[in-house]
Amino acid sequence: MIANSVTRWSRRVGLAAAAAVAAVPSWAASTDHPGSGGGLPQLDATTYPTQIFWLIVSFILLYIVMSKVAIPRIADVLEERQERIEDDIETADRLRGEAETVKAEYEKAVADARSQAHDLVRKAMDEIADSHAKSEAEAAKKTAETTKAAEARIAEQRTQALESLKSVASEAAAEATAKLTGLKVSDAKIGKAVEAAMQGGA
Amino acid sequence: MASPVAQFQIKTIGPELHVAGMDISFTNSAAFMILATVVIGVFLTQSMSGRHLVPTRIQSMAELSYEFIANMVRENVGSEGRPYFPLIFSLFMFILVGNLLGMVPYSYTFTSQIIVTFAMAITIFVAITVIALVKHGFHFFTFFFPSGAPVYMAPLLIPIEILSYLSRPVSLSVRLFANMMAGHTMMKVFGGFVVALGVAGVAPLAVLVALTGFEVLVAVLQAYVFTILTCIYLYDAIHLH
Amino acid sequence: MGAPGSGLNRLRGPERPGLIRGMDDKNSPPSLDSLADRVRRARGTKKDAKRGGLDSGLPGSAMGLAFRVGVELVAGVVVGAAIGYGLDRWLGTSPWMLILFFFLGAAGGMMNVYRAATGQGLSVGYKQNPGGDGSHGDGPKGSDHSDGGSPDGGKKEG
Numbered sequence: 001m002i003a004n005s006v007t008r009w010s011r012r013v014g015l016a017a018a019a020a021v022a023a024v025p026s027w028a029a030s031t032d033h034p035g036s037g038g039g040l041p042q043l044d045a046t047t048y049p050t051q052i053f054w055l056i057v058s059f060i061l062l063y064i065v066m067s068k069v070a071i072p073r074i075a076d077v078l079e080e081r082q083e084r085i086e087d088d089i090e091t092a093d094r095l096r097g098e099a100e101t102v103k104a105e106y107e108k109a110v111a112d113a114r115s116q117a118h119d120l121v122r123k124a125m126d127e128i129a130d131s132h133a134k135s136e137a138e139a140a141k142k143t144a145e146t147t148k149a150a151e152a153r154i155a156e157q158r159t160q161a162l163e164s165l166k167s168v169a170s171e172a173a174a175e176a177t178a179k180l181t182g183l184k185v186s187d188a189k190i191g192k193a194v195e196a197a198m199q200g201g202a
Numbered sequence: 203m204a205s206p207v208a209q210f211q212i213k214t215i216g217p218e219l220h221v222a223g224m225d226i227s228f229t230n231s232a233a234f235m236i237l238a239t240v241v242i243g244v245f246l247t248q249s250m251s252g253r254h255l256v257p258t259r260i261q262s263m264a265e266l267s268y269e270f271i272a273n274m275v276r277e278n279v280g281s282e283g284r285p286y287f288p289l290i291f292s293l294f295m296f297i298l299v300g301n302l303l304g305m306v307p308y309s310y311t312f313t314s315q316i317i318v319t320f321a322m323a324i325t326i327f328v329a330i331t332v333i334a335l336v337k338h339g340f341h342f343f344t345f346f347f348p349s350g351a352p353v354y355m356a357p358l359l360i361p362i363e364i365l366s367y368l369s370r371p372v373s374l375s376v377r378l379f380a381n382m383m384a385g386h387t388m389m390k391v392f393g394g395f396v397v398a399l400g401v402a403g404v405a406p407l408a409v410l411v412a413l414t415g416f417e418v419l420v421a422v423l424q425a426y427v428f429t430i431l432t433c434i435y436l437y438d439a440i441h442l443h
Numbered sequence: 444m445g446a447p448g449s450g451l452n453r454l455r456g457p458e459r460p461g462l463i464r465g466m467d468d469k470n471s472p473p474s475l476d477s478l479a480d481r482v483r484r485a486r487g488t489k490k491d492a493k494r495g496g497l498d499s500g501l502p503g504s505a506m507g508l509a510f511r512v513g514v515e516l517v518a519g520v521v522v523g524a525a526i527g528y529g530l531d532r533w534l535g536t537s538p539w540m541l542i543l544f545f546f547l548g549a550a551g552g553m554m555n556v557y558r559a560a561t562g563q564g565l566s567v568g569y570k571q572n573p574g575g576d577g578s579h580g581d582g583p584k585g586s587d588h589s590d591g592g593s594p595d596g597g598k599k600e601g
Contacts, residue, residue: 041210041211041212042315042316042379042383044212046225047225047317048317049224049225049226050219050224050231050232051212051231051232051312051317051321052318052321053226054228054232054235054236055235055318057232057235057236058235058236059239059292059296059322062238062242062292063288063289065239066242066246066292066295067288069243069247070242070243070250073246073250074246074264074265075268076253077257077261077265078265078268080255081255084255089486092478096479103475361544361547362547362551362554363554365519365522365523365548366551366552366554368522368526368551369523369551369552372518372522373514373515376514376517380514
């Protein structure tokens, strides 16, 4: 794009130079102005003093206006704006920092609350589990006791039953012996035999 | 058809003034120099008079031109260029407005006068040389000998360097002058074609329109080039090499 | 003993924290990060605008450079010829000085063209492009207003 415009540029300049060169002799001759050697008006040295003089006058004037009024004014406004922008950015940044602190605090509070809640829940659950376990243990203990009692009772009854069984068996044995053999066996002997029989049978 | 260079004619306005044997009459060229000064002054002061924090369109134009030159000076001269900023800014605005005023029909382009551009260029050149001499004393003359070049080349290199240095104001002024003159001459020529060809003048008219746009670009560009070269020469004077 | 507890462990185990944490995810304001971003960008833009100043003008100067080549050469020759002519008239050596200085002037002009064409930018002198040097350490000129803020910080952060 640059190369393109450059070629266009040089073509234009070349064209212009050609036009100027071609134009100068023919037309310049017709314009007959005082003091001119018949060339370009720019080469007419009689106009130089006035141009230089007025150039100096206007440029000095311009320089005074610029350095005394225009430049300080623009610089002022730009500086003011720059300060304002920087101020605003500063404020924004500061507020952002504050917001971040607040956010961090908030998050910390939330985290605290959460861990606290967590603890509470955990504690509650522990308690529940504990009480549960305790009641379970109690229940188990009670059951065991009941079982034990029942077993004891059963054992007792069994013993009793066995005892009664023994006497019944002794009696039955004595009677059976008496009936069958007609012998009268002493109670002690029968008891011994029954016990031996029951022990062997059991 | 009027000569395409007749537009560059200097015409006296009002009475002739002669001071110390020199003709310093007020002329069309002078009128546009003063007009440029007034336009710049009014533009820069009035546009900023609102001092808007959020600039209006015209205010931001003034600010943009200011910042443009401020950046140019900062980047091409450095902090030492600070005291010269008002001068460089004035110079840029003067040439820019002079060029742009010249684009207005029936106006006069004082930057198409070689003497005007040369007076500016030679003043800058002399001032910059003086700055360099004051700042560096005789060390300034080492500027004309390339450091690292073989000594036996000196008799050849030093004249070439001096000539290349002396050609600065010439190239500076000729560039601006030639651009402005070529552009305006060309526009005049095509304008003449448009009139002469009548209905068929549409073609040169199209060229003329394109040319006018191009010339506005050139007007800005040449003001920029003149100013940035001034900055670069100033940098040379301050820092040597 | 272990069996009755297992039902409760499921309730209080670590795999259920979402039950409690869920609330802060929804409430956290998302605008803070974007604000930080915007602040950074506001500072960065300012820097960009400041640096962009000359760059935008460079294509123009490239065009000017093209035209400069011709002008530079002519200027060198003109100055050389003028000096040669002056010396000839002064010393009466016509036309030798004119010829000598014509060529010296042409060489000087070519030197300027060469410098303009090879990355030394628009500078005339033996050094690098001053645009590079000048913009580094040197303070701002005239527009100190635009330099009060963070120096060079804006871009790197982002």
